[in-house]
Amino acid sequence: MAGGGYLRYVALGDSQTEGLGDGDEVRGLRGWADRLAELIARDNPDLRYANLAVRGLLAGQVRARQLAPALALRPDLATVVAGVNDVLRRRFDADEVAGHLEAMFAALTAQGARVATLTFPDIGRIAPLARPLAPRVVALNARIREAAARHGVAVVDSAPYPVVTDPRIWSADRLHAAPRGHALIAAAVAHALELPGSDDSWTHPLPPDPTARTGLRAVGAELRWAGTFLGPWLVRRLRGRSSGDGRQAKRPELLPISDPTSHPID
Structure with missing residues (x-):
């Protein structure tokens, strides 16, 4: 539905x-999917939007827990983005x-939905300690492109663009986009879907960063990141816990976008 x-x-x-x-647990989370819904609602105020996503899930868990509820909502547009949590696990099979x-792509498109997905950036350029995982990302991205092509799924192929690894679009944990990053993802998906007013400006690099860390400052930043974020994440993995344990989807039903102009894309 171009x-x-x-x-x-x-x-x-x-x-x-x-x-x-993008947001917090007190004020609520916004994120790129919310921002995309707001973009669509500017031209289609009758849009109804549901967000079934839950943090910490592997791709197989997203399929098991979210596909059937999604199909029951009979969307004419769906986005499917998962796999990073799999990349981070000790055992990984692209x-x-x-x-x-692909099973989610097939089921949703067979029901008539337009589907969009993403490839993933080079994790090693965001968090240098994660460089050994780069081949996994390359392998998964290749398979996502192939699966999407088989089912007519729109792909935001972000991997070739340096802007997607710019530290300024990532939050302090380097696993999740910052508000600026979520806005960029929403703009990229809008472009892939050919939404009115969308273009390829999301691919453009940000202006030079005069505060970029180099040398010892960069090493210090890596060590602080490892102690603050990587260490606790590893502890959860060793304990067999997930950040999504006990959590439910934040927006399980199709609801209107109350005010699509209340959160400008920044």
């Missing part, structure tokens, strides 16, 4: 789609992860 005439949008995924890094994503 041109953005969507009426029922359902977002499936993990923490990025839930909106971590074919298995892509298989879960």
Whole structure:
């Protein structure tokens, strides 16, 4: 449905789609999917939007827990973004992860939904300590592109653009986009869907950063990040816990966007 005439949008995924890094637990999380819904609602005020995403889920868990509820909502637009949590696990099988994503692509498109997804940036350029995971991201991205092509799914292929690894679009934990990053993702998906007013400006690099860390300052920043974020994450993994344990979707029903102008894309 080129041109953005969507009426029922359902977002499936993990923490990025839930909106971590954009808002907080007190005021509520916004995130790129909320921002995309706001963009659509500017031209289609009758849009109804549901967000089934829950942080910490693997791709297979997203499929198991969210696909059936999504199909029951009969969306004409769906976004499916998952797989980063799989990349971070000790055991990783790109074919298995892509298989879960493709099953969701197939089921949603077979029901008539327009579907969009993302590829993932080079984790090692965001968090240098994660460089050994870069081949996993490359492998998963290749399979996402192939699966999307088989089902006519729109792909935001962010990997080739340096802006997606600019530290200024990432939150302090380097796993979740900051508000600026969530706005960029929403603009990128809008462009992939050919929404009115969208363009490729999201691919443009940000202006030079005079505060960028280099040398010892950069090493110090890495060590602080490891102690503040990487360490606690590893402890959760060793204990078999997930950040999403006991959590439910923040917006499980299709609801109107109350005021699409209340949160400008910044």
